[in-house]
Amino acid sequence: xxxxxxxxxxxxxxxxxxxxxxxxxxxxxxxxxxxxxxxxxxxxxxxxxxxxxxxxxxxxxxxxxxxxxxxxxxxxxxxxxxxxxxxxxxxxxxxxxxxxxxxxxxxxxxxxxxxxxxxxxxxxxxxxxxxxxxxxxxxxxxxxxxxxxxxxxxxxxxxxxxxxxxxxxxxxxxxxxxxxxxxxxxxxxxxxxxxxxxxxxxxxxxxxxxxxxxxxxxxxxxxxxxxxxxxxxxxxxxxxxxxxxxxxxxxxxxxxxxxxxxxxxxxxxxxxxxxxxxxxxxxxxxxxxxxxxxxxxxxxxxxxxxxxxxxxxxxxxxxxxxxxxxxxxxxxxxxxxxxxxxxxxxxxxxxxxxxxxxxxxxxxxxxxxxxxxxxxxxxxxxxxxxxxxxxxxxxxxxxxxxxxxxxxxxx
Ligand code: HEM
Numbered sequence: 001x002x003x004x005x006x007x008x009x010x011x012x013x014x015x016x017x018x019x020x021x022x023x024x025x026x027x028x029x030x031x032x033x034x035x036x037x038x039x040x041x042x043x044x045x046x047x048x049x050x051x052x053x054x055x056x057x058x059x060x061x062x063x064x065x066x067x068x069x070x071x072x073x074x075x076x077x078x079x080x081x082x083x084x085x086x087x088x089x090x091x092x093x094x095x096x097x098x099x100x101x102x103x104x105x106x107x108x109x110x111x112x113x114x115x116x117x118x119x120x121x122x123x124x125x126x127x128x129x130x131x132x133x134x135x136x137x138x139x140x141x142x143x144x145x146x147x148x149x150x151x152x153x154x155x156x157x158x159x160x161x162x163x164x165x166x167x168x169x170x171x172x173x174x175x176x177x178x179x180x181x182x183x184x185x186x187x188x189x190x191x192x193x194x195x196x197x198x199x200x201x202x203x204x205x206x207x208x209x210x211x212x213x214x215x216x217x218x219x220x221x222x223x224x225x226x227x228x229x230x231x232x233x234x235x236x237x238x239x240x241x242x243x244x245x246x247x248x249x250x251x252x253x254x255x256x257x258x259x260x261x262x263x264x265x266x267x268x269x270x271x272x273x274x275x276x277x278x279x280x281x282x283x284x285x286x287x288x289x290x291x292x293x294x295x296x297x298x299x300x301x302x303x304x305x306x307x308x309x310x311x312x313x314x315x316x317x318x319x320x321x322x323x324x325x326x327x328x329x330x331x332x333x334x335x336x337x338x339x340x341x342x343x344x345x346x347x348x349x350x351x352x353x354x355x356x357x358x359x360x361x362x363x364x365x366x367x368x369x370x371x372x373x374x375x376x377x378x379x380x381x382x383x384x385x386x387x388x389x390x391x392x393x394x395x396x397x398x399x400x401x402x403x404x405x406x407x408x409x410x411x
Pocket of ligand 1: 066097355363
C-alpha cells in the first residue's frame with residue numbers, strides 16, 4: 001500500500017496522465033498529499049494538495065497573483081485565446097478585477113438569484129417531461145445531452161439576455177475555449193479555442209451594439225450593467241467588456257453541467273444515499289454541497305508568486321507558478337472525515353469547490369440553485385433511475401465531468 005502510494009506520487013506528472021488517472025485521480029491526490037504535498041514539478045511550478053495550504057494561498061492574493069500574462073504567453077502565443085484569458089477578471093488582479101467583479105456581482109445578489117427560480121423550474125420540468133416521453137418509448141437517455149448540458153446554457157443566456165434563437169453555438173464555443181485551458185492543449189484544441197474566441201467576439205459585438213441601442217433593466221441585466229459601467233465610476237474598455245462577457249458565458253456552463261451530471265452519477269453509484277434523499281428531500285442543499293466537494297467540477301486553480309515566500313517547508317522564488325488542486329483539498333482527511341465517502345448530510349462541509357478569497361466564484365449562488373433544482377427534481381421524478389451503459393468521462397484534468405451518462409429512467 002505504502003509503496004503503491006509512493007509509486008503513484010513519484011509517477012505524477014500533470015503533462016503526462018493516463019486513462020486511469022482521468023477516471024479516478026483521487027488515489028494519486030491522496031498519495032501526493034501524504035508524501036509530497038508541495039510537489040515540485042519538472043517545469044519548476046509547484047502542485048499543492050493540502051486543504052490548509054490551498055486556503056492560505058487563496059487568502060493571500062498579494063503574494064499569489066491571478067495575473068496570467070507570464071504563464072499564458074508561451075502557452076498561447078499572440079492569439080485570441082491569449083487576449084481573452086488575460087483580459088478576463090478571473091485571470092487578473094485588482095484594479096481590473098475589482099471593477100468587473102463589482103458590476104457582475106451587483107446583478108447576482110441572492111434577491112436576483114431567487115427571482116430566477118421560477119423560470120429554472122419550468123425549464124427543468126420541461127426537460128423531465130421530454131425525457132419521460134422518450135424513456136416511455138424504451139429509449140436509453142444520455143443525461144448529459146438531454147438534461148445536465150441543456151440547463152446552464154439557458155440560464156446564462158437569460159442572465160446576459162441572449163435571444164433564444166441565438167444560443168445554438170454557445171455550448172460548443174464554451175467547451176472549446178475551456179478545453180484549451182488544459183495543462184497541455186493539443187494544436188487542435190488550441191485551434192478550436194481560438195476559432196471559438198473569434199466567433200464569440202464577433203457575435204457579442206453585435207449583441208452589445210443592439211443592447212447599447214435598446215438597454216435592458218440595469219438592475220437585472222448583466223450586459224446592460226457592464227455596458228453602462230458603475231454610476232459615476234469608470235466604464236470598461238470595449239475589449240474588456242467583450243472578453244468578460246465571454247468569460248461569464250463560459251464560467252457558468254461546463255462547471256454547472258458537471259455539477260448536475262456528477263451529482264446524478266454519484267447518487268446512482270450510492271443507492272443508499274439516493275434513498276436517503278428520497279426519504280428526506282430537504283437534504284438536497286447539503287447533497288449538492290457534498291457533490292461539489294467529492295467530485296468538484298473545477299479541479300484545479302492557478303496562481304503565481306509575486307515575492308519570495310514559503311509553503312510548508314518549501315521555499316518559493318518570486319514568479320513561481322502554483323497549481324491549487326481543489327479536488328485534493330476537498331478530500332483532505334485533515335478537513336473532512338472519511339473523505340472518499342459520499343455523505344449527503346455532511347456537516348460541516350467547508351469545501352473549496354468555488355475557490356475562496358477575492359476571486360471566489362461570483363456565480364456560486366446560481367450554480368447551487370441550478371444543482372438543487374435539477375438534481376432534486378430529477379431524483380423525485382425518476383427515483384429508480386440507473387446507469388445503463390458505460391459512463392464516459394471527459395478526458396480533462398481541470399474540469400471533472402462526463403461527456404455521456406447513459407441511463408435507464410423507468411422501472
Ligand atoms: C457548480 C458551478 C460552478 C463552479 C464549481 C465554479 C467554480 C469556480 C471557481 C473555483 C472559481 C474561482 C477561480 C479562481 O479563484 O481562480 C470561480 C470563479 C468565477 N465564477 Fe464560477 N463556478 C460555478 C458556476 C458559476 C456560474 C453559474 C457563474 C456565472 C453566473 C460563475 C461565474 C464565475 C465568475 C465570474 C468567476 C470569477 C470571479 C473572480 O475572479 O472574482 N461561476 N468559479
